[in-house]
Amino acid sequence: MAAAAAATNCATRTGVLQSSLATEHKQNAAPDSGRVEGSLFMGKPVGTSTSGALDSGSVALPADYNGCSAVEDRKRGNGIKTSAVSQPMTTTEAKSAASGRSQLQDSPLPTKPTILVAEKLDKQGIELLKEHGNVDCSYNLTLKDLCAKVSLCDALIVRSGTKVTREVFEASRGRLKVVGRAGVGIDNVDLEAATEAGCLVVNAPTANTVAAAEHVIALMTSLARNVAQANASMKQGKWERAKYTGVSLVDKTLAIMGFGKVGSEVARRAKGLGMKVVAYDPYAAQDRARAIGVELVSFDEALQTGDFFSLNMPLTPSTAKIFNDSAFAKMKGGVRIINAARGGVIDDDALIRALDSGKVAQAGLDVFSEEPPPKDSPLLAREDIVVTPHLGASTIEAQEGVAIEIAEAVINGLQGTLSSTAVNAPMIPSDLIAELEPYTVLAQRLGRIAVSLVGGTKGIRDVTITYRTSRDGTDHDTRLLRAFVIKGLVEPIVSDTVVNIVNADVIAKRRGLRITEVRQSADGDDDVPVESILVQVNGSESKFASSLAEDGSISVLGRVESGIPHLMKVGQFSVDVVLEGGVIFCRQRDEPGMIGRVASLLGSGHVNVSFMSVTRHRPKELAIMAIGVDDVPTEELLAEISHIPHIEEMVYLNIN
Ligand SMILES: NC(=O)c1ccc[n+]([C@@H]2O[C@H](COP(=O)([O-])OP(=O)(O)OC[C@H]3O[C@@H](n4cnc5c(N)ncnc54)[C@H](O)[C@@H]3O)[C@@H](O)[C@H]2O)c1
Numbered sequence: 001m002a003a004a005a006a007a008t009n010c011a012t013r014t015g016v017l018q019s020s021l022a023t024e025h026k027q028n029a030a031p032d033s034g035r036v037e038g039s040l041f042m043g044k045p046v047g048t049s050t051s052g053a054l055d056s057g058s059v060a061l062p063a064d065y066n067g068c069s070a071v072e073d074r075k076r077g078n079g080i081k082t083s084a085v086s087q088p089m090t091t092t093e094a095k096s097a098a099s100g101r102s103q104l105q106d107s108p109l110p111t112k113p114t115i116l117v118a119e120k121l122d123k124q125g126i127e128l129l130k131e132h133g134n135v136d137c138s139y140n141l142t143l144k145d146l147c148a149k150v151s152l153c154d155a156l157i158v159r160s161g162t163k164v165t166r167e168v169f170e171a172s173r174g175r176l177k178v179v180g181r182a183g184v185g186i187d188n189v190d191l192e193a194a195t196e197a198g199c200l201v202v203n204a205p206t207a208n209t210v211a212a213a214e215h216v217i218a219l220m221t222s223l224a225r226n227v228a229q230a231n232a233s234m235k236q237g238k239w240e241r242a243k244y245t246g247v248s249l250v251d252k253t254l255a256i257m258g259f260g261k262v263g264s265e266v267a268r269r270a271k272g273l274g275m276k277v278v279a280y281d282p283y284a285a286q287d288r289a290r291a292i293g294v295e296l297v298s299f300d301e302a303l304q305t306g307d308f309f310s311l312n313m314p315l316t317p318s319t320a321k322i323f324n325d326s327a328f329a330k331m332k333g334g335v336r337i338i339n340a341a342r343g344g345v346i347d348d349d350a351l352i353r354a355l356d357s358g359k360v361a362q363a364g365l366d367v368f369s370e371e372p373p374p375k376d377s378p379l380l381a382r383e384d385i386v387v388t389p390h391l392g393a394s395t396i397e398a399q400e401g402v403a404i405e406i407a408e409a410v411i412n413g414l415q416g417t418l419s420s421t422a423v424n425a426p427m428i429p430s431d432l433i434a435e436l437e438p439y440t441v442l443a444q445r446l447g448r449i450a451v452s453l454v455g456g457t458k459g460i461r462d463v464t465i466t467y468r469t470s471r472d473g474t475d476h477d478t479r480l481l482r483a484f485v486i487k488g489l490v491e492p493i494v495s496d497t498v499v500n501i502v503n504a505d506v507i508a509k510r511r512g513l514r515i516t517e518v519r520q521s522a523d524g525d526d527d528v529p530v531e532s533i534l535v536q537v538n539g540s541e542s543k544f545a546s547s548l549a550e551d552g553s554i555s556v557l558g559r560v561e562s563g564i565p566h567l568m569k570v571g572q573f574s575v576d577v578v579l580e581g582g583v584i585f586c587r588q589r590d591e592p593g594m595i596g597r598v599a600s601l602l603g604s605g606h607v608n609v610s611f612m613s614v615t616r617h618r619p620k621e622l623a624i625m626a627i628g629v630d631d632v633p634t635e636e637l638l639a640e641i642s643h644i645p646h647i648e649e650m651v652y653l654n655i656n
C-alpha cells in the first residue's frame, strides 16, 4: 500500500482507536498485583526482584549500536530531540522470532550439524545421530585436539572420561550448541561455562541405573565372599579356604548413602538378599523410601548402623570427601564400603587409615578421584580393596539405552527443543512451550523496543516485566518469557552474544541488568496464558519522551491477538500496532491534516505503510501516531517528517 493511501487506511482504523482506549481502561483497572512465585532459571529464586547478585553495574548503551542509525534533529524552537533508531535483524533471527519455536538458538545450523562423539557410544546411538548430522567419532583426544575440533562442531557427546572445561567452551567460540553426557554424572562438564556460553547440557540419567545398581550388588557380594581375592590366590596356585572365609549378607544392615535412582535400585536388590536397608539422603521423600521398606536416617545414624555401605550420591561441593576420618570414626568396626558413585566422595588417605585400623574391613571401588588412578596408588596395591575400572554403567543393555537416550536429547537440543534431561536449562513442559510460542515473540519484541527507546547516558540497569494473567501463580511459569524479554533487551546492544533460555539470566546478571517480575491478576479467560506483557525500563533516559510512563519508566505494553504480537501502549499513550517490521512513532499536536502530511511524505519516499493508529488524550491536544512501514525510511525522509510543523518528536524503530 502506498503512503498516499495511508490516510484512508487510517480512517479504517477507527475501530483500532476505540479498542485501544478500551484496552487502556481495562489495563487501568485496579490490579491485584503480586510478585511472581516460582523458581528462577537454574534453581535461583525467581520472581521477586533478582536483586543483590543482579544489582551491580549498568549497561552503557553506545550512541549508535548494532548498526542502528540515530538521527538527532532538534525541533525548531521546542528543543525536543527527534531520533530514528533502526535495528536490523538477520533473516534467520526474524524467522525464528516469528515462529517463536527455538528456545535455544537463533543462528542457523548447517543443514546437517556436526556432532563430535568423543567417547565410545553404542552403534544404535551413532546411527540415530547420523540421521540428523555429520558424526565425527574421535576418541582419546588431547585437550588441544578437542579444543580444535569443537570450534567446528555443533554438538559434543562424552562419557565420564572427557573433561569438558571452560577452555573447551571458549575454544568453540559459540559454535557448540549442545553437550551430551552419555550417562548420569555431569561432574566432568563445567556447567557454569556451558551456561555462560549458551550451550545446552543434556545427560542420559536413567538408562544405566540398573547396571550401576547391579554392579554395586556384584561388588558387595564379592567383598562379602572374597571372590576377587580368592580368584587371584587360586590363579597363583594356592588353595586358601580358611583365609577366604566370608561374611553373610542376610540380616546385615546396608546403609545407602544417596537414595536416588541407583540407591533405590540397590535397596530393592539388597532387600531381596535379606538385608536390612537404611538410607541417608536429606532430599529423598520418606514415602518413596517407605514404599520399598527403607528407613531414612541421619548421616550419623547411617554411619553408626551400617555393616555395609553403598555410596550413591553425586560428587558436589557438599559431598566431596564426605567419607573422611571423622565419618570413618563413627562407624562400627569391620564395615565394608562400596563406592560406585564418584571417587571424590571418599578421602582416599582416610580410607587407607581406616583399613589399617580395622574400622573398615574391605572396600569395593568402581570409581576414583583420578581416573585411571596412578599406577602406584595405594588403592591398587591392597588386597582388602577390590577395584573395577568404572564399570558400573558398562553393560551391553545399559550402553544401548544410554546411547539412544543421549542421541535423542542431543538431536532435540540441536533442533532447538528443550529436552527433559536438560541439565542447565529449565525443564519447561513441551505443551507449555508450544502454548507460549507467540508470547515469546511478543516478549522479545517488547524487550527490543524498550531498549531501542533508551537514550542519554544513564544506560539500562533496571527492568520490570509485568505479566497480566488470569492464571493463578502456580500455573504461571515465566522463565521462557523472561528469557525472551532479556534476549530482546540484550542482543541489540551486544555483539557476538546469542541469548537463549540457557544463558539469559546469566547474561542479564553479567551485564548488571536487574530484572524484576510482577504478576498482575486479570479476570479474563484462563485459556489465555498471558493477557499482556508490560516491559518497563526504570531510571533510564528515553529518546522519545512520550515513551515515559507516569512513573518515569520507559514503558511498552503488548499483547497477543490471534497469535500475532501487538503493541498496545507506549508510555501513557494507547496504540495498536502489529509488532512487525518498522514503526514510526510521532507525537504531534492534534491538528487537521497531520496524518495526510506524514502519509504523503512516506509515499513520496516509496515507503509502504502497513497500518496507522492515532490516539490522543483530548481533541486539539497531544496525539500519538504509530505508523507501520514495510520499507526502511531513509534518514533524510525521517528528518523531513520530523520537520513537519506540530510534530514534536518522532522515533523510527525496526521491531523485528
Ligand atoms: N559407576 C558408574 O558407572 C555409575 C553409573 C551410574 C551412576 N553413577 C553415579 O552414581 C551417583 C548416583 O546416580 P543416580 O543416577 O542415582 O543419581 P540420582 O540423582 O538419581 O541420585 C543421587 C541422590 O543423591 C542425593 N544426594 C545429593 N546430595 C546428597 C548429600 N549431600 N547427601 C546424601 N545424598 C545426597 C540426591 O538427593 C539423590 O537422591 C552419581 O554420582 C552418578 O554419577 C555411577
Ligand SMILES: O=C(O)[C@H](O)COP(=O)(O)O
Pocket: 159, 160, 161, 182, 183, 184, 185, 186, 208, 390, 392, 393, 394
Ligand atoms: O555417571 C555415570 O553415568 C556413570 O559414572 C557412567 O559413566 P561412563 O559413562 O563413563 O561409564
